[in-house]
Amino acid sequence: MRRMIRRPTHPGNIIKEDYLLPLSITIKDMADTLGVSRKTLSKIINEKGAITPDMALRLSRAFDTTPDLWLSLQKNYDLWQAEHVSKAWQTVKPISPQLLHHQG
Amino acid sequence: MRRMIRRPTHPGNIIKEDYLLPLSITIKDMADTLGVSRKTLSKIINEKGAITPDMALRLSRAFDTTPDLWLSLQKNYDLWQAEHVSKAWQTVKPISPQLLHHQG
DNA sequence: ACAAGCGTAACCCAAAAGGTTACATTTGTG
DNA sequence: CACAAATGTAACCTTTTGGGTTACGCTTGT
Numbered sequence: 576m577r578r579m580i581r582r583p584t585h586p587g588n589i590i591k592e593d594y595l596l597p598l599s600i601t602i603k604d605m606a607d608t609l610g611v612s613r614k615t616l617s618k619i620i621n622e623k624g625a626i627t628p629d630m631a632l633r634l635s636r637a638f639d640t641t642p643d644l645w646l647s648l649q650k651n652y653d654l655w656q657a658e659h660v661s662k663a664w665q666t667v668k669p670i671s672p673q674l675l676h677h678q679g
Numbered sequence: 680m681r682r683m684i685r686r687p688t689h690p691g692n693i694i695k696e697d698y699l700l701p702l703s704i705t706i707k708d709m710a711d712t713l714g715v716s717r718k719t720l721s722k723i724i725n726e727k728g729a730i731t732p733d734m735a736l737r738l739s740r741a742f743d744t745t746p747d748l749w750l751s752l753q754k755n756y757d758l759w760q761a762e763h764v765s766k767a768w769q770t771v772k773p774i775s776p777q778l779l780h781h782q783g
Numbered sequence: 784a785c786a787a788g789c790g791t792a793a794c795c796c797a798a799a800a801g802g803t804t805a806c807a808t809t810t811g812t813g
Numbered sequence: 814c815a816c817a818a819a820t821g822t823a824a825c826c827t828t829t830t831g832g833g834t835t836a837c838g839c840t841t842g843t
Contacts, residue, residue, distance in 0.1 A: 598778055603819060610771055612802055617821065627800070628761030632768035639773060646758055650750050657732030658746070664736035667714055669743055674702055707788060716833055721790065731831070 583655050586626045586648040587619040594638060595620075609633045625649055687759050690730045690752040691723040698742060699724075713737045729753055 595605060606616040610633065618624030626634070626649040628642070635642035657664075669675075699709060710720040714737065722728030730738070730753040732746070739746035761768075773779075 598774070598781070600774075601819060602821095608772060608774065610767070613820080614803085614822085615801060618800090621821070623822095624800075628757045629765065629768055631758065632761055633771045636768065636771040637774050639776070639779060642758055642762070643754075646754050647751075650747075650754050653732045654735065654746055654750055657736055661733065663714070664733055664740065667737045667740040668712060670702070670704075670712065670741050672743070675743060677702070705788060706790095717789080718791080718834085719832060722831090725790070727791095728831075734831095 579651065579655050579658075583651040584648065585622040585652050586645055587622050587624070589648060590634070591620050605637075608637055625653070683755065683759050683762075687755040688752065689726040689756050690749055691726050691728070693752060694738070695724050709741075712741055729757070 590605075594600065595602065600608075602616055602620060603613050606613045609616065609630070611630070615624065615630075619626065619630070626645045628646060631642040631645040631649075634640065634645050694709075698704065699706065704712075706720055706724060707717050710717045713720065713734075715734070719728065719734075723730065723734070730749045732750060735746040735749040735753075738744065738749050
């Protein structure tokens with residue numbers, strides 16, 4: 576199976592580079608628009624906070640996108656992190672292919 | 680944009696219906712294989728717990744799938760829930776299309 | 784009848800999201 | 814230069830959630 580080679584872009588980076596900067600919207604104003612605190616948005620922009628399902632819905636309304644876009648970005652980011660910060664999951668022993676791909 | 684009409688299948692349901700039952704693997708044994716407690720897996724199977732990135736990695740090794748499969752199922756489930764359990768996000772006012780789709 | 788599997792409650796710990804307030808720094812503009 | 818606005822972030826609080834252990838009662842198969 577295909578694995579992600581490099582660290583996926585954090586959704587906060589997309590918000591900043593693709594929306595706030597081009598549109599000259601401040602974090603403060605954007606936070607107000609989204610109905611969250613400045614702190615909450617600031618943390619996301621600075622890649623210290625995650626996109627929750629609720630935040631994905633808010634972003635989708637503000638930016639006219641699917642909420643799935645934002646949640647998928649976060650999912651990919653989280654997965655990459657989990658894959659690299661800990662190796663404990665690698666100790667899981669695969670179920671034997673015979674059993675797994677048994678017909679019937 | 681396309682919205683999910685009905686409640687997405689919970690990943691716990693997939694684990695149960697597509698793996699444990701067909702392969703006659705008990706929750707207890709599966710929990711041991713995954714290296715988690717019986718409680719943790721039981722909660723997921725009974726749709727009272729979520730697939731974390733770490734759990735997605737463990738499942739991917741045990742069942743020879745991508746971890747993304749499991750996290751995507753969870754993402755879709757979470758999104759549907761967030762969309763339906765609260766309506767607060769609907770109060771977010773979209774950024775004006777003129778500004779949003781402004782050229783340059 | 785008995786052992787195994789199971790759901791779940793109780794209890795504990797740690798992490799994370801989100802809010803408010805506050806402070807120091809940076810930055811743009813008059 | 815001076816001042817206001819924006820920003821990152823710390824401190825503090827609450828709530829939620831994941832995960833572990835132990836234990837109890839129920840169900841089921843042998």
